[in-house]
Amino acid sequence: MKSKNLIYIALLAITLLMFSAFSLDINNGDNITIFDNEVIPSGDIVSGDAVTVFGNLEIKGAVRGDVVAVFGNVDLYGEANGDIVAVFGNVNVHKDAVVGGDAVGVFGSVNREQGAVVRGEVADTKAGFIPKGFDVIPSISFGSVIGMMVVYGLSCLVILILPDRVRQMVHSSQRGIGRLLGIGLLVMLIFILLIPVLMITIIGIIPAILLIFAFMLVALISTTAVYIALGQRIAAAVEGRNAVYIHLLIGFVVVNALGMIPMLGALAAITVFFVGLGVAFDTRVGGLLMRKKAL
Numbered sequence: 001m002k003s004k005n006l007i008y009i010a011l012l013a014i015t016l017l018m019f020s021a022f023s024l025d026i027n028n029g030d031n032i033t034i035f036d037n038e039v040i041p042s043g044d045i046v047s048g049d050a051v052t053v054f055g056n057l058e059i060k061g062a063v064r065g066d067v068v069a070v071f072g073n074v075d076l077y078g079e080a081n082g083d084i085v086a087v088f089g090n091v092n093v094h095k096d097a098v099v100g101g102d103a104v105g106v107f108g109s110v111n112r113e114q115g116a117v118v119r120g121e122v123a124d125t126k127a128g129f130i131p132k133g134f135d136v137i138p139s140i141s142f143g144s145v146i147g148m149m150v151v152y153g154l155s156c157l158v159i160l161i162l163p164d165r166v167r168q169m170v171h172s173s174q175r176g177i178g179r180l181l182g183i184g185l186l187v188m189l190i191f192i193l194l195i196p197v198l199m200i201t202i203i204g205i206i207p208a209i210l211l212i213f214a215f216m217l218v219a220l221i222s223t224t225a226v227y228i229a230l231g232q233r234i235a236a237a238v239e240g241r242n243a244v245y246i247h248l249l250i251g252f253v254v255v256n257a258l259g260m261i262p263m264l265g266a267l268a269a270i271t272v273f274f275v276g277l278g279v280a281f282d283t284r285v286g287g288l289l290m291r292k293k294a295l
Contacts, residue, residue, distance in 0.1 A: 030065065032196045033057075042078065049082070051196045056089075066101070070195065070212070073108075076116075083120065087212055093118060106209060152252055155224040159244060162221065165285060166244075169225035170232070173279045180278030187277045191215060218285055222276030227251035230272075 030048035031038070038052050042060040049065035050057060056072045059080060066082035067074055073089045076097040083101035084091050090108045093099060095115040103110045105124030112118060159166050173180065195208060231247030234254065258268040 034192070034196065037072075040078070053192060053196050068196075068208075085209065087209060091124075106212075148252075148256055151220075152249070154220060155227065155248055155252070156245060158221050158224045159248070165287065166221070166225050166228070169222060169279050169283055169285070170228045172283050173226050173229040173275060174232075177275060180275045180282060181271065182278070183281055184274030184277035184279075187281050188274065218280050219273065219276060221285060222280035223272055224248065224276075225279060226272050226276045227255065230254060 030051070031046050032051045032053070033055055034053045035055060036052075037056045037058070038050070039058045040046060040050065040061045040063065044061035046061070046063045046065070049068065050059065050063045051068045051070075052072050053070045054072060055069070056075070057067065057069045058075045058077070059067065060077045062079040062081075064081050067076070067080045067084040069086045069089050071088045072086070073092060074084055074086050075092045075094065076084065076099065077094045079098045079100075081100040083104065084093075084099055085102075085104045085106065086108050087106040088108060089105070091103050091105050091110045093103060093110070093112045093116040095113045097113075097116045099116075099118040099120065102120035103112070103118045103122050108124060110122050110124045112122065195212065228244060228247045228251060230251035231249070231254075235247065235250050255268050255272055258265045
């Protein structure tokens with residue numbers, strides 16, 4: 001009963017947050033916008049940093065500090081004195097725009113039009129080898145297949161490097177799914193609320209980006225465990241030295257196959273992600289269960 005209440009509370013909190021997009025003005029200069037797009041009109045000046053989370057940022061005026069978008073794009077038409085960083089989004093520097101620092105796309109690209117000025121470095125992590133419009137079958141693009149292969153390969157690497165932690169997390173993910181889902185929802189909610197504040201007030205942009213990378217690494221480890229647990233439920237009879245990789249493949253294929261079905265696929269992927277976060281937090285990424293077993 002408690003796990004159901006936890007889920008209801010988490011869902012209510014996230015729903016209220018998503019329907020209550022807001023902006024913050026910190027230290028009389030920094031501007032943070034969450035769950036909404038932000039436009040800085042021509043002639044306006046932001047004296048500090050400008051940050052959006054789950055929203056796009058369009059700058060026609062000027063920003064004296066750094067510019068950050070998490071799960072959103074940055075379109076610069078005016079001037080930014082500091083660095084511009086987009087995490088899971090693109091940085092678009094348009095004609096006559098000026099970037100005083102670096103332009104960085106983390107899991108995204110940096111696009112610079114002719115006449116745009118970037119005084120620092122330009123770097124992005126978007127793969128440029130995927131041909132556009134190349135489809136293996138009508139509903140699965142070449143890029144999607146490559147992406148799934150990369151993720152599966154990384155999951156196999158996680159098993160090789162952290163076999164004991166993954167095993168403990170698999171065991172934990174098979175019990176109390178509702179409770180773990182609720183924990184995962186709350187963890188994600190807290191992370192979304194804290195990361196922009198930490199960027200501006202405490203740790204700065206670069207450490208915050210490293211924190212996001214760490215969060216995604218934990219998500220990879222935990223979702224690997226959930227895929228394996230799902231594969232074990234479907235094909236429990238599979239045994240042997242490589243059974244864990246077979247279970248991983250089965251769980252991975254099932255979830256990605258569901259991804260072809262509208263709504264159901266998104267629900268399956270989101271459930272795996274949040275249950276994985278719940279397992280990671282509940283077991284300290286498998287370490288808590290290992291310590292208990294040692295005792």
